Amino acid sequence: MYADLCATFDLIAATTKRLEITSLLATFLHTVITAHPADLLSAVYLCINRLCPEYEGLELGIGESILMKAIGEATGRTLQKIKADMAEVGDLGEVAMASRGSQKTMFQPKPLEVGKVFKVLKEIATISGGSSQKVKVDKIKGLMVSCRGNEAKYLVRSLEGKLRIGLAERTVLVSLSHAFFRARTSTSRKPTDDALKRAEDIVKGVYMELPSYDQIVPALLEYPIDELPNRCHLTPGIPLKPMLAHPTKAISEVLDRFEGKLFTCEYKYDGERAQMHLLDDGKRCIFSRNSENLSAKYPDVLARLDKMCAEDTKSFVLDCEAVAWDTEKQCILPFQVLSTRKRKDVKEENITVQVCIFAFDLLYLNGESLLRHTLQDRRALLHAHFVPVPGQFAFAKSMESNNLDDIQVFLDESIQGNCEGLMVKTLVDESSYEPSRRSRNWLKVKKDYLDGVGDSLDLVVIGGYIGKGKRTGVYGGYLLACYDPEAEEYQAICKIGTGFSEEALTTLAESLKPHLIDQPKSYYRLGDAKADVWFDAVQVWEVKTADLSISPVYQAAVGLVDSSKGISLRFPRFIRVRDDKSPEDATTGEQVADMYNRQQINSAAGGGGGGDDDE
Numbered sequence: 001m002y003a004d005l006c007a008t009f010d011l012i013a014a015t016t017k018r019l020e021i022t023s024l025l026a027t028f029l030h031t032v033i034t035a036h037p038a039d040l041l042s043a044v045y046l047c048i049n050r051l052c053p054e055y056e057g058l059e060l061g062i063g064e065s066i067l068m069k070a071i072g073e074a075t076g077r078t079l080q081k082i083k084a085d086m087a088e089v090g091d092l093g094e095v096a097m098a099s100r101g102s103q104k105t106m107f108q109p110k111p112l113e114v115g116k117v118f119k120v121l122k123e124i125a126t127i128s129g130g131s132s133q134k135v136k137v138d139k140i141k142g143l144m145v146s147c148r149g150n151e152a153k154y155l156v157r158s159l160e161g162k163l164r165i166g167l168a169e170r171t172v173l174v175s176l177s178h179a180f181f182r183a184r185t186s187t188s189r190k191p192t193d194d195a196l197k198r199a200e201d202i203v204k205g206v207y208m209e210l211p212s213y214d215q216i217v218p219a220l221l222e223y224p225i226d227e228l229p230n231r232c233h234l235t236p237g238i239p240l241k242p243m244l245a246h247p248t249k250a251i252s253e254v255l256d257r258f259e260g261k262l263f264t265c266e267y268k269y270d271g272e273r274a275q276m277h278l279l280d281d282g283k284r285c286i287f288s289r290n291s292e293n294l295s296a297k298y299p300d301v302l303a304r305l306d307k308m309c310a311e312d313t314k315s316f317v318l319d320c321e322a323v324a325w326d327t328e329k330q331c332i333l334p335f336q337v338l339s340t341r342k343r344k345d346v347k348e349e350n351i352t353v354q355v356c357i358f359a360f361d362l363l364y365l366n367g368e369s370l371l372r373h374t375l376q377d378r379r380a381l382l383h384a385h386f387v388p389v390p391g392q393f394a395f396a397k398s399m400e401s402n403n404l405d406d407i408q409v410f411l412d413e414s415i416q417g418n419c420e421g422l423m424v425k426t427l428v429d430e431s432s433y434e435p436s437r438r439s440r441n442w443l444k445v446k447k448d449y450l451d452g453v454g455d456s457l458d459l460v461v462i463g464g465y466i467g468k469g470k471r472t473g474v475y476g477g478y479l480l481a482c483y484d485p486e487a488e489e490y491q492a493i494c495k496i497g498t499g500f501s502e503e504a505l506t507t508l509a510e511s512l513k514p515h516l517i518d519q520p521k522s523y524y525r526l527g528d529a530k531a532d533v534w535f536d537a538v539q540v541w542e543v544k545t546a547d548l549s550i551s552p553v554y555q556a557a558v559g560l561v562d563s564s565k566g567i568s569l570r571f572p573r574f575i576r577v578r579d580d581k582s583p584e585d586a587t588t589g590e591q592v593a594d595m596y597n598r599q600q601i602n603s604a605a606g607g608g609g610g611g612d613d614d615e
C-alpha cells in the first residue's frame with residue numbers, strides 16, 4: 001500500500017505535465033477509495049505533506065542531524081559515511097534509499113501501510129520533552145527497517161517536510177475530485193470533460209471555504225459529490241485563506257480598471273491581518289494571514305469581543321487589520337511598533353503595545369456564509385451588527401468617489417493617518433469575497449508605488465556573509481531568494497546589506513543560527529551566487545528595491561524574461577521580518593518577472609518616478 005503510493009510518487013516525479021500528474025494521482029486515489037477508504041485521509045495528507053489542517057499548526061520538518069542518525073542506525077552505516085554520501089548526492093531521501101538498498105536483511109518485514117506510516121509521522125511530530133530526540137530516532141528507525149525499494153526515499157522526504165516531486169496541493173485537490181467522480185459513476189461510460197470539471201469546481205470551491213481535509217474527505221466518502229457543499233461550508237473556528245489584492249501604479253490606473261463599476265476606497269492600515277471568529281458556543285479565536293492561530297498573542301482583543309458585538313450577533317467571521325495604537329494620543333502607530341509586541345503567551349496585564357482592530361469585511365454572520373453577497377451588503381451587515389469601541393474596534397474608513405482629485409485627497413489623508421495608502425474594491429458587481437485569491441477586484445495603492453519604488457518583495461534568506469569591521473560577530477550581509485512553486489525551488493535574487501539597524505543585525509543572526517546547514521540545499525537554484533554560510537529556508541524578509549535588472553549571476557525568474565539569465569534587485573533594503581508568511585508564500589519568480597516587465601513599460605513610457613536614486 002505505501003509501496004503503491006511511493007510508486008505513484010516516482011511516476012509523478014518523472015513528468016512535468018500537469019494533466020498527467022493529475023491522472024496518475026487520481027488513479028491511485030481511486031484505488032484507495034474503493035479498496036482502503038479508511039486510509040484515504042492519510043494518503044491525501046502524505047501527498048500534500050501535512051499532518052493536519054494548517055491552522056492546527058502541527059509540522060514535521062525533522063532536522064537533518066536526527067534523520068542522519070536514524071538512517072545510520074536503521075541501516076548499520078556510520079554517520080561519516082552518510083554525511084559523505086549526503087555531500088555527494090545532496091538529497092537525504094536518496095541517501096536513505098541507497099543505504100537501505102545496500103543492506104542485507106535476514107528476513108522480509110511486513111509491508112508498510114499508508115495509514116500506519118501517517119500515524120507514526122504524526123506521533124513523531126507531537127513528541128516533546130527531555131528524551132524526545134531519542135524517541136524520534138527510534139520511531140523513524142522503526143519505519144525505516146520496513147522500507148523496501150523507494151519507500152525510504154519518500155519516508156525521509158516526508159519527515160523533512162518536503163516531497164519535491166512537483167506535486168502542488170491544488171493538483172491533489174483536483175485529483176481527489178476526479179477520483180471520487182470515477183468512484184461514483186458507472187465505469188461503462190467515459191466521463192465528459194464538463195462533468196469532471198463540475199466535480200472539480202465543487203470540491204475546489206468547498207475547500208476554499210473550509211480548508212480542512214479532516215472534514216472534506218469523510219464527507220466525500222459518505223455523500224455524493226453534489227451533496228458536498230451542503231455538508232461542508234464556511235465554519236467559524238476554521239480559518240479561510242484571506243483574499244489578496246493586486247498592486248497598482250497610480251490612481252489613474254485604478255480608475256481605468258474599475259471604469260463603469262461602482263467601487264469603494266478604504267484606508268489601507270499597516271498592521272497585521274487578523275481574521276476574527278466567534279462560534280455559536282461562545283468560543284473565539286483570531287487567525288493570521290497564514291491561518292496561524294494568534295489567540296495567544298491577542299487575549300486583550302478576544303476579551304473585548306463582546307463589547308464589539310450588537311445584541312443579536314451570535315457567531316461571525318470578520319476580516320480585519322490589527323494595528324498598534326497610541327492610547328494617549330488616540331492615533332495609529334507604525335507597523336514597527338506592532339512588531340515589538342510579544343507573540344506568544346501574552347498576559348493581558350503585561351501588554352505594552354495596545355492594538356486597535358479595524359474591520360473591513362464580514363464573511364459570516366449568525367449561521368450564514370456571506371461570501372457570495374456583494375461587498376455593499378456585507379458592509380451594511382458589518383455596520384448593523386457591530387459597534388465601534390473607541391481605540392479598540394473600528395470600521396475601516398471608506399469613501400466612494402470616482403473623481404481622481406477626491407481619491408488623491410483621501411489617499412493623502414490616509415498617509416497622514418499613518419496608513420500605507422488605499423485599498424480600492426468593487427462594491428456591487430463582481431464583489432463577492434474570494435478566499436485565497438489575489439483578486440483583480442481588490443487593488444492596492446501604496447504611497448511607495450507613487451514614489452516609484454514599486455511594491456515590496458517578500459524573500460527567503462538562504463545564505464550569509466561573514467561580517468567584517470563594525471559587523472564582526474554578526475553577518476555582514478545575506479543572500480536572498482524568491483520561490484518558484486512550479487519547480488519547487490528557491491532562486492537566488494540578490495545580496496542584501498542595507499536597511500538593518502544594529503539591533504536587527506544581532507537578533508537576525510541569533511534567530512538564523514539554529515538553521516545553519518553544511519551546504520546549500522539541492523533545491524536552491526544559485527547560478528553564480530555565492531555565500532560564506534548557508535541557511536535552511538525558514539525566514540521571510542520584506543525588502544524594498546530601487547529597481548530590478550537582468551543578471552548574469554542570479555537566477556530569479558530564469559526562463560521567464562531571459563532563457564538563461566535571471567533577475568536581480570538593485571539597492572535592496574531590509575524592511576521587516578514577515579512572520580506571517582512561510583517560505584512558500586514568498587514572492588514568486590513569476591511575480592518578479594511581472595515587476596520587471598512593468599518597470600520596463602513604465603520607463604519606456606517615460607512615466608513619473610522612473611528615477612532609481614537610492615541613498
Ligand SMILES: Nc1ncnc2c1ncn2[C@@H]1O[C@H](COP(=O)(O)OP(=O)(O)OP(=O)(O)O)[C@@H](O)[C@H]1O
Nearest residue numbers: 244245266267268269270272273321360396423444
Ligand atoms: N481596508 C483594507 N482592506 C483589505 N486589506 C487591508 C485593509 N487595510 C489593511 N489591509 C491589509 O493589507 C494587506 C494587503 O496588502 P499588503 O501589501 O500589506 O500585502 P502583503 O501582506 O504584503 O501581501 P502581498 O504582498 O503578498 O500582497 C491585507 O492582507 C491586509 O492585511
Ligand SMILES: [Mg+2]
Nearest residue numbers: 269270271272
Ligand atoms: Mg500589510
Ligand SMILES: [Mg+2]
Nearest residue numbers: 455456457458
Ligand atoms: Mg507585500
